[in-house]
Amino acid sequence: MTYEPLPVLGSVGPPRLLAGLDTAARLDRVSHLTVHGALPRHRPDELVDLAQNIDLRGRGGAGFPFARKLQAVLRSAGARDGRTAVVVNGSEGEPSCLKDTALLLHAPHLVLDGALLAADALRAEEVVIGVTRADVERSVRAAAAERAPAGDRVRVTRLPERFVTGEGTAMVGGLNGGPTLPSGQKVRTSERGLNGVPTLFSNTETFAQLAVAARLGALEYRTAGLPDEPGTVLLTVSGSTVVETPAGIPLPYALQLCGTDIGQGVLVGGYHGRWLGPATARQAALSRRHLAAYDAVLGAGAVLPLPEDTCPAGEVARVARWMADETAGQCGPCVRGLPALAQALEDAVAGDRSAYDSVERRMRAVRRRGACSHPDGTASFVASALAAFPGEFEDHARGRGCGRRVLGALPLPSDEDQSPERLVVDWTLCQGHGLCVDVLPDVVRLDADGYPAQASMPVPGRLRPKALRAVRRCPALALRITE
Template sequence: MGAPRLLAGLDQAPRLDRVAHLTTHGQLPRYRPDELVDLAENIDLRGRGGAGFPFARKLRAVMRASEGRDTGTAVVVNASEGEPSCLKDKALLLHVPHLVLDGALLAAAAVGADDVVIGVTRPDVEQSLRAAVAERGPAGRQVRVQALPERFVTGESTSMVNGLNGGPTLPSGQKIRTSERGLGGMPTLFSNTETYAQLAVAARLGALDYRSVGLPSEPGTVMLTIAGSTVVEAPLGTSLAYVLELCGLDPGQGVLVGGYHGKWLDPGSARIADLSRGSLAAFDAVLGAGAVLPLPHDTCPAGEVAKVTRWMADETAGQCGPCFRGLPALADVVEDAVRGGGRSALETIEARMKVVRRRGACSHPDGTAAFVASALAAFPDEFRDHALGSGCGRRVVGALPLPKDETPEERLLVDWTLCRGHGLCVDILPDVVRLDADGYPSQASMPVPAQLRQKAQRAVRRCPALALRIQD
């Protein structure tokens, strides 16, 4: 979308090695610490991992925290994307890894850090980065690549730092700023992949040329993941509808902006919104990690939201009540409403959201509750119709992407030679078993979701005719 910056050179090669990178971008200029802070401030560089915190303030905070201390400083690159709707950082790390390394090493020089540590969760990303570090020869010895568990909460700053320090990759639950105490207890500059890549581009262009693209108030480009599959680089201020059109899409029933902790825009709002903080703020939305998910007309909004809510509940860190108990309970009641749980189910959703808000050890409970609240506001008729039993008649096509379940599927099998139609199985497992007109199970083999396995085992034990069994 216009001349590429972060993705420059990829029309010539699928991955820029060190030589191709230097041919495309040139040598990295040197900056004094104050010059780099001024550059980041001049272009209003902000974190591209979700929070949008000003990068210049992060630099200053680490510099201040290191004054008078002999512990040294560190730089951490958050190269994890635990949300399946986001691919932009993976694209950078797989195709232009040296741009990310340039930005991280530039920042390390500014804050006086001896170490740059990159936390990764994907084997292909780890391999690409290790190859890039090796291509730099002795200059790459300052960089360490460390694999961490692939989970939604891995990218939270205290969670990643804990993992890099050798502990569990879980949020600390304490209000600890990594700029004061991070890697090895040192003041640590923590930011995500795209942020460092943008810094490397800005360092080469200078503030004036960097600001030639985008908006005066929000210069530069932004990386986006469209519909969970297409990665684009667009100038800030570009029309959201135009980006979707170039990707062969339209707003459909609505557009989720900012990923699974984001906000739903109705089709009308999506057609007039621009890709900028100012424009999206008018709709109480943010770009977050750059995920843009249009919901096509042929899928069930309530069913899509229920599946994501369950996945978010399963991604709990398990450290606090709102996350460990509150989110699974919220997922239960959302699924209950989608299955026809009545008005009481819709009312219970509101109650469950109140229980988890502003009480978690990290932002995961708040973000998940906000996702559900936004969906209820965007699709009130869909949720009401489902709760009251009529539903929408559409299947769930997976427009909101989730990881593939690697768990072997279990099925509930019926032995017709033994079944006598007692019907206890449908009383215990109404979400799995359906009866035909004669009162017998309508299928001989039925998939059992993982969360219903215990109920399926109970149905097997309770069957008077011993006609049921579970098979992997």
């Protein structure tokens, strides 16, 4: 069974996207309107102006200006028969990201607001939301049903859970009934997307931000964040905590609020992102401009600190293998190049010096040759890791490994099954305080009497720091971590 973690929610300052979720697990239609109020309508030019005035950019990774997408769809539709569509990318094929999942599970109406607002401005007949999780599909379908008859325009489609599913041409292909794979063609969805019509394609958080801005107006929206990057952002920290923060907060502060620290370094932007060493991470702020100084981007908002007690080389090799397995299978760099790169890394970590010497050659073989960005992104992830942890890889390749285990601090879908550690309850001491579930809701579930439902629970590597906190916080000293 696929492990589908539930995000822990938090905020720095008053939340906007996550407003109301401190008292409710999910906002239905009535509670959503109570928290956010009615949604004003916007003409096409008004919506473009709003997106420009708040510098709204796609929150799925590329950061493309949303206003330009709107204008491109309007131009394409005007040159044809006027038909358009809106597609919400609700796919998070990367295990380090949960922010869009958090919105669709807990605040789905905010996403539908933004999508329908854009659809009305574009006169789109249909809004399609592509998702990959069964629980997300149920949540969005329920939200659409609550909005009938307007919700009748919303179609929810579940697609395969793969890293490449969220790529624009892959998702549109899947929604059109074809394979959910990158097409390899440079075709803009704004020109030919869903059912061949000009399509506004953006991710879940982008539409939610649009709905917030439509209610607040540009001036009020800009009171949070930075002058050149207004508003809030959603971050997924350590693959488990989704926190809403104003743009530009210091990276160490964000980690501290989520109960973790910089450790050996921080991967920013997910598995197509960049590693920041400890010294750099201590100076970094979470904004486009600040991260650009370190050749990094926030991307889809994944922030992954590497704990001190795990092996960096092993963690990177493990992710590289998973990325190779997620190949679209359509071009040589994916089919042959990425598996060869992953094998070279694994052999180097196992003590093969010649394999280590071949890693750079393997990376050159896939760069700028793929049908999509997956080979480039994977090679960049590996190159960034080699630059951030050069001594670690050198030592492993020379047979002088660090001696640390690979704890799975970089989350992968199989973490729960592969975890070597378990959180164990001593029933002779447990008094049912329930603090453990507050710290570790992804692991601990309580029974009807308020006690842990299981005596032994697997701890994914990325949640080990929180498991240690749960052990320390237990007033009855009833918890321990064991293998």
